[in-house]
Amino acid sequence: MTQICRICGGAVHKFLDFGRQPLSHAFLKPAEVGKETFYHLAVGICASCTMVQQLEEVSRDLLFGPGYSYRSSGSAVMRKHFDRLAQRFLNRELAGAGRFVVEIGSNDGIFLKTISEGAVAHLGVDPCPRAAEIAADKGVEVLVDFFDEDTATQIRATHGPADVIYAANTLGRLPYLPSALRGVDALLADRGVFVFEERYLGDIVAQTRFDQIYDEQFYLFTVRSVHAAAARHGFELVDAKRLPVHGGSVRYTLARPGVRPQNINVAGFLSQERAQGLGDPATMLAFAERVQHARSRLRTLLRELRDSGQRVAGYGATARCATVATYCGLGPDLVPYICDPSPAKHGRLAPGSHIPIRSPKAFSDPYPDYALLFAWNRADEIMAKEREFRKGGGRWILYVPEVRIV
Numbered sequence: 350m351t352q353i354c355r356i357c358g359g360a361v362h363k364f365l366d367f368g369r370q371p372l373s374h375a376f377l378k379p380a381e382v383g384k385e386t387f388y389h390l391a392v393g394i395c396a397s398c399t400m401v402q403q404l405e406e407v408s409r410d411l412l413f414g415p416g417y418s419y420r421s422s423g424s425a426v427m428r429k430h431f432d433r434l435a436q437r438f439l440n441r442e443l444a445g446a447g448r449f450v451v452e453i454g455s456n457d458g459i460f461l462k463t464i465s466e467g468a469v470a471h472l473g474v475d476p477c478p479r480a481a482e483i484a485a486d487k488g489v490e491v492l493v494d495f496f497d498e499d500t501a502t503q504i505r506a507t508h509g510p511a512d513v514i515y516a517a518n519t520l521g522r523l524p525y526l527p528s529a530l531r532g533v534d535a536l537l538a539d540r541g542v543f544v545f546e547e548r549y550l551g552d553i554v555a556q557t558r559f560d561q562i563y564d565e566q567f568y569l570f571t572v573r574s575v576h577a578a579a580a581r582h583g584f585e586l587v588d589a590k591r592l593p594v595h596g597g598s599v600r601y602t603l604a605r606p607g608v609r610p611q612n613i614n615v616a617g618f619l620s621q622e623r624a625q626g627l628g629d630p631a632t633m634l635a636f637a638e639r640v641q642h643a644r645s646r647l648r649t650l651l652r653e654l655r656d657s658g659q660r661v662a663g664y665g666a667t668a669r670c671a672t673v674a675t676y677c678g679l680g681p682d683l684v685p686y687i688c689d690p691s692p693a694k695h696g697r698l699a700p701g702s703h704i705p706i707r708s709p710k711a712f713s714d715p716y717p718d719y720a721l722l723f724a725w726n727r728a729d730e731i732m733a734k735e736r737e738f739r740k741g742g743g744r745w746i747l748y749v750p751e752v753r754i755v
């Protein structure tokens with residue numbers, strides 16, 4: 350199947366098809382079975398600009414409206430991460446009178462809280478009203494809307510140019526990325542910087558992290574594809590820096606051409622990606638083959654455990670677990686329940702697979718023989734917390750970077 354690239358109009362070639370998938374955040378009540386919304390999750394790569402993108406778009410109102418439940422501040426690691434970056438901006442780009450920063454996807458104010466405490470003019474933009482209320486309680490100003498070219502033009506008219514525009518884990522969620530980049534062009538001060546961070550395709554491919562592909566994550570970036578998209582919109586990629594968060598991310602810095610020196614990191618990344626074949630269709634097809642292999646290994650393992658009378662539970666009902674459970678055909682017959690700390694999910698069913706979600710207390714009552722760790726990105730923290738499970742003979746099942754028991 351060939352489609353037109355959203356970024357450059359080139360030909361997009363499909364390399365991986367997950368089939369019919371539910372909305373990843375739609376944990377349903379038992380009475381709602383049969384009323385779920387499904388879409389087709391497939392990803393392709395542009396033969397021209399190499400941008401990896403989904404082939405079907407889920408409406409932004411369905412994904413990020415009032416029902417959107419993700420709150421950034423739940424993670425202590427991320428609170429520290431954003432506080433450190435905000436302090437850095439306050440000491441550098443935002444030092445001096447009259448500075449202004451805009452955050453795209455400000456969620457519950459996890460980043461802008463520190464900026465507001467530093468008494469710097471700011472504006473968060475986020476379409477989720479409940480998240481914006483939580484941010485406002487922290488003293489953060491939020492415009493409840495989707496950032497795109499129109500919104501950015503209005504912000505510029507009302508507030509003037511922004512010295513910093515920042516986005517974390519949001520830009521890749523915007524199928525209309527060209528409109529957002531035109532918006533950044535309209536809003537950014539001449540010497541301003543646009544900084545954003547996103548999960549890195551290099552890590553997803555190297556570690557076969559196929560569950561990082563789900564409804565929200567429309568684009569998967571490499572330095573090469575970001576470099577090309579930036580240039581199309583009149584920006585220069587002046588820095589790229591690896592971050593350990595979310596299983597491997599990169600922080601990109603864009604500026605107007607010639608305004609800032611380009612860090613040597615950018616050339617380093619580009620040559621490393623070339624050597625890895627990142628951006629080559631053949632690399633993506635090899636990744637897809639590994640994903641198919643992981644699916645059959647996981648299904649076989651879980652069937653063998655069930656048939657030999659072993660008790661299995663899931664751990665961590667993440668949004669990403671929709672991709673794994675639905676694509677691998679896991680249901681309550683193979684994974685009878687998933688334990689998750691979020692009270693809002695208890696008594697509900699995982700989207701698509703309809704595996705019941707239980708509170709973390711159920712995990713030790715009694716411990717299962719095996720626990721399938723959906724929240725693998727927090728493996729160290731979870732395994733340390735659940736050391737009694739391991740001491741009692743329990744074993745963890747991981748599926749990233751390959752299916753294995755530890």
Ligand code: SAM
Nearest residue numbers: 413421453454456474475477495496517518519
């Ligand atoms: N930046 C936070 C972080 O890294 O934890 C939140 C990331 S969350 C995964 C994505 C956020 O982007 C959500 O709060 C969502 O409501 C918001 N969002 C989605 N589309 C947006 C848009 N067009 N403009 C601004 N925010 C958007």
